[in-house]
Amino acid sequence: MNVTEIEEIIARHQEVDGRVSGILGDIQKKYRYLPEEALRLVSKKLGIPLTQLYGVATFYAAFSLSPKGEHLISVCHGTACHIRGAVQLSEILEKKLQIKEGETTKDGKFTLEAVRCLGCCSLAPVISIDGKTFGRLKPEDIPGVIAGWKERDNCDA
Amino acid sequence: MMPDLSSLCRKGLEALYPDKVKITVGRATCGRASGAEEVYQALLAEVKERGLDCTVATTGCLGFCQEEPLVCVQFPGKPRYVYSRVRPELVKEIIVGVINQNMPRKRLLGKVFEDEVLITGEKVKMDDRSGDRSLAENPFYLPQVKVATRNCGYIDPGSIAEYVARGGYLALQKALAQTPEEIIQEVLESGLRGRGGGGFPTGKKWDFARKSPGGVKYVICNADEGDPGAYMDRSILEGDPHTVLEGMTIGGYAIGAHTGIIYCRAEYPLAVATLREAIKQAEENGFLGDDIFGSGFSFRIEIVEGRGAFVCGEETALIASIEGKMGEPSPRPPFPAERGLWGKPTNINNVETWANIPPIIMKGGKWFAGMGTENSKGTKVFALVGDIKNNGLVEVPMGTTLRQIIYDIGGGTGVFDFKAVQTGGPSGGCIPASLIDLPVDYEELTKAGAIMGSGGMVVMNEHACMVDVARFFITFTQDESCGKCLPCREGTRQMLELLNKICAGKAEMPDLELLENLALAIKDAALCGLGQTAPSPVLSTLKYFREEYEAHIREKFCPSGVCRELFELTIAEEACRGCGRCAEVCPQQAITGQRKQPYRLDQDRCIRCRACLNTCRHKAIKVVPPRR
Numbered sequence: 001m002n003v004t005e006i007e008e009i010i011a012r013h014q015e016v017d018g019r020v021s022g023i024l025g026d027i028q029k030k031y032r033y034l035p036e037e038a039l040r041l042v043s044k045k046l047g048i049p050l051t052q053l054y055g056v057a058t059f060y061a062a063f064s065l066s067p068k069g070e071h072l073i074s075v076c077h078g079t080a081c082h083i084r085g086a087v088q089l090s091e092i093l094e095k096k097l098q099i100k101e102g103e104t105t106k107d108g109k110f111t112l113e114a115v116r117c118l119g120c121c122s123l124a125p126v127i128s129i130d131g132k133t134f135g136r137l138k139p140e141d142i143p144g145v146i147a148g149w150k151e152r153d154n155c156d157a
Numbered sequence: 158m159m160p161d162l163s164s165l166c167r168k169g170l171e172a173l174y175p176d177k178v179k180i181t182v183g184r185a186t187c188g189r190a191s192g193a194e195e196v197y198q199a200l201l202a203e204v205k206e207r208g209l210d211c212t213v214a215t216t217g218c219l220g221f222c223q224e225e226p227l228v229c230v231q232f233p234g235k236p237r238y239v240y241s242r243v244r245p246e247l248v249k250e251i252i253v254g255v256i257n258q259n260m261p262r263k264r265l266l267g268k269v270f271e272d273e274v275l276i277t278g279e280k281v282k283m284d285d286r287s288g289d290r291s292l293a294e295n296p297f298y299l300p301q302v303k304v305a306t307r308n309c310g311y312i313d314p315g316s317i318a319e320y321v322a323r324g325g326y327l328a329l330q331k332a333l334a335q336t337p338e339e340i341i342q343e344v345l346e347s348g349l350r351g352r353g354g355g356g357f358p359t360g361k362k363w364d365f366a367r368k369s370p371g372g373v374k375y376v377i378c379n380a381d382e383g384d385p386g387a388y389m390d391r392s393i394l395e396g397d398p399h400t401v402l403e404g405m406t407i408g409g410y411a412i413g414a415h416t417g418i419i420y421c422r423a424e425y426p427l428a429v430a431t432l433r434e435a436i437k438q439a440e441e442n443g444f445l446g447d448d449i450f451g452s453g454f455s456f457r458i459e460i461v462e463g464r465g466a467f468v469c470g471e472e473t474a475l476i477a478s479i480e481g482k483m484g485e486p487s488p489r490p491p492f493p494a495e496r497g498l499w500g501k502p503t504n505i506n507n508v509e510t511w512a513n514i515p516p517i518i519m520k521g522g523k524w525f526a527g528m529g530t531e532n533s534k535g536t537k538v539f540a541l542v543g544d545i546k547n548n549g550l551v552e553v554p555m556g557t558t559l560r561q562i563i564y565d566i567g568g569g570t571g572v573f574d575f576k577a578v579q580t581g582g583p584s585g586g587c588i589p590a591s592l593i594d595l596p597v598d599y600e601e602l603t604k605a606g607a608i609m610g611s612g613g614m615v616v617m618n619e620h621a622c623m624v625d626v627a628r629f630f631i632t633f634t635q636d637e638s639c640g641k642c643l644p645c646r647e648g649t650r651q652m653l654e655l656l657n658k659i660c661a662g663k664a665e666m667p668d669l670e671l672l673e674n675l676a677l678a679i680k681d682a683a684l685c686g687l688g689q690t691a692p693s694p695v696l697s698t699l700k701y702f703r704e705e706y707e708a709h710i711r712e713k714f715c716p717s718g719v720c721r722e723l724f725e726l727t728i729a730e731e732a733c734r735g736c737g738r739c740a741e742v743c744p745q746q747a748i749t750g751q752r753k754q755p756y757r758l759d760q761d762r763c764i765r766c767r768a769c770l771n772t773c774r775h776k777a778i779k780v781v782p783p784r785r
């Protein structure tokens with residue numbers, strides 16, 4: 001963590017409404033978690049008790065206190081996805097990545113999480129990887145989707 | 158600056174109806190997930206490579222999500238062709254069709270012969286019809302009446318000019334020339350009720366907020382859309398963001414607020430980006446800012462992003478969240494209209510509620526009240542999803558029956574029998590097939606033990622287990638319970654344990670009574686709407702599907718074949734046609750046989766993943782009680 005970076009993020013959010021959420025959101029985006037020192041700094045700068053920030057950091061699903069993986073795989077568990085086989089998708093993803101939902105792979109590449117509803121119910125069941133949505137999935141499609149994403153990663157690197 | 162409606166309108170019309178070929182791609186989230194981006198890129202590349210003089214543009218979602226990606230092709234003065242399920246291969250054929258002026262018939266969903274601008278009543282004729290399929294007569298669209306979604310799929314959400322060309326911001330101009338009281342009167346007369354779930358009369362709410370003493374007031378747009386199985390708000394935000402901004406500005410003027418806040422959930426990044434751009438363009442053109450239309454009224458809109466907590470859709474929790482706190486609800490009264498954001502009078506409405514405001518102001522409350530039923534006026538947008546042929550967003554007059562929505566528009570449930578439809582999400586209930594002729598409005602749905610909710614309609618066929626559905630929703634509310642009040646925090650946990658027991662075949666009959674009593678107690682005792690309505694999925698399934706609970710308990714059997722420990726699958730020889738599709742999808746190679754002869758299923762290898770059950774068109778796969 002870098003103090004100037006955090007200070008820059010704080011300076012970017014001058015508006016009153018939604019300031020705390022905006023700052024923590026940007027920190028989460030940058031570091032993929034909320035480092036303790038960052039929370040302490042925000043608390044001091046904004047004059048907000050650390051306990052309140054800790055409450056916020058643990059209340060919302062989008063924040064985490066430990067680092068998330070480089071890539072975020074979200075399995076939608078909305079109603080339509082549930083009845084169209086989301087559970088089966090989760091099972092195969094857990095098997096493939098050898099982690100449970102909510103965990104990160106040992107190499108820090110992938111975090112697997114269950115989400116409430118991605119709002120793509122017409123394409124159920126869906127998952128999203130780093131914000132890209134894949135719809136109408138069958139369990140047998142999963143290995144290809146993951147392999148495709150890994151390949152893309154290698155090209156970027 | 159003074160907004161220049163007429164030059165924006167001219168610019169918008171030029172963009173909507175250019176004097177060259179225009180190709181548009183529906184690029185909302187659902188389109189993208191079906192491959193719209195690949196199609197869009199392929200179109201751009203083709204057009205460039207062939208040096209064609211035509212426009213490739215973006216729209217939001219036309220609602221027919223099942224058929225995405227949708228591509229429209231419009232020749233000047235000719236009908237618009239609408240293609241469905243377009244893949245990059247079809248792009249080539251479309252481009253060749255454009256060059257030869259002979260469009261392919263493949264995947265042609267229909268043609269549009271006329272555009273109607275709801276706000277002004279103007280019609281744009283494109284050509285006489287030439288015996289071709291009209292999109293408007295497609296059974297999916299025929300019964301629909303688009304008010305809140307009038308521009309979705311028609312305009313580029315990134316172009317304020319196109320919004321203005323469809324009558325946008327005329328309502329704001331008209332409203333600012335009236336008194337706030339006149340506006341509130343119009344909204345009262347319309348009979349519009351909140352589309353976020355509660356169904357409270359919008360005009361009344363505005364009146365309270367207007368009459369609340371205080372110099373600083375706020376209006377908020379609730380775009381948290383946490384209800385799983387619903388995405389009407391996302392589609393409006395991504396397809397027609399200005400209608401929400403215009404509605405909020407009118408609302409702000411009516412109640413005396415100068416700041417509007419849109420609280421948008423973080424799972425909707427495209428909606429947030431679309432809104433940011435729309436706000437920027439509205440400011441640049443003088444629709445937001447100081448002294449709007451020379452009226453002396455100033456208004457600004459900010460966006461606050463949610464961070465993934467369902468309870469933040471509840472208005473008092475939402476306010477706490479904007480203030481940078483944990484999103485815990487607080488008891489009402491005081492209502493937000495008296496003491497809301499930062500302790501000031503605040504008026505909160507849902508996205509779809511706001512989207513209805515401009516047409517109501519322009520066409521009058523009476524016009525709006527002319528649609529719908531006695532106590533539920535206007536139209537409602539539903540997300541029609543689940544086990545249904547035509548998935549999509551549909552907007553119909555209140556009072557339309559479930560049969561019309563599920564069968565006429567939705568095309569039914571295919572070979573599998575329709576079992577139930579879930580409305581209202583975690584606060585709602587399951588309506589059984591026997592009530593298929595129920596007219597859909599606030600009162601009728603509540604009477605049936607469900608609720609209107611925000612508009613999610615999840616259709617389920619015979620393979621959905623109602624106990625599992627109840628468990629799904631209780632898992633949801635248990636997880637999303639903020640923990641502040643005991644009935645919700647502990648009560649949902651106990652309900653979940655009982656449901657888990659039932660689904661695992663470990664429950665006894667007294668557990669059922671306990672579940673029911675607990676549900677009734679939580680309903681009465683919880684602090685906020687989340688807890689008070691959390692038992693609804695349990696109570697409604699107990700009401701209509703009690704025998705299914707009893708089968709789980711008495712026979713240790715899940716008749717729908719969902720609860721893993723409580724069923725087995727077999728192949729009924731007399732029904733099997735020997736097509737072999739079940740064997741192809743079986744991940745365990747548990748199904749074997751020879752074509753044209755009945756196949757067999759090996760119980761010891763079967764993991765009950767249901768792949769075969771959902772694949773067999775002949776319903777030859779049967780759910781039977783497990784051998785023990």
Ligand SMILES: Cc1cc2nc3c(=O)[nH]c(=O)nc-3n(C[C@H](O)[C@H](O)[C@H](O)COP(=O)(O)O)c2cc1C
Nearest residue numbers: 351352353379382383470471472506507510686687
């Ligand atoms: C647990 C809970 C979740 C809610 N979620 C939403 C939501 O996601 N979107 C929404 O517009 N209203 C939601 N509401 C309703 C709001 O509290 C509020 O009634 C609504 O935003 C008012 O707007 P309307 O009158 O236009 O419907 C929720 C209520 C409860 C109790």
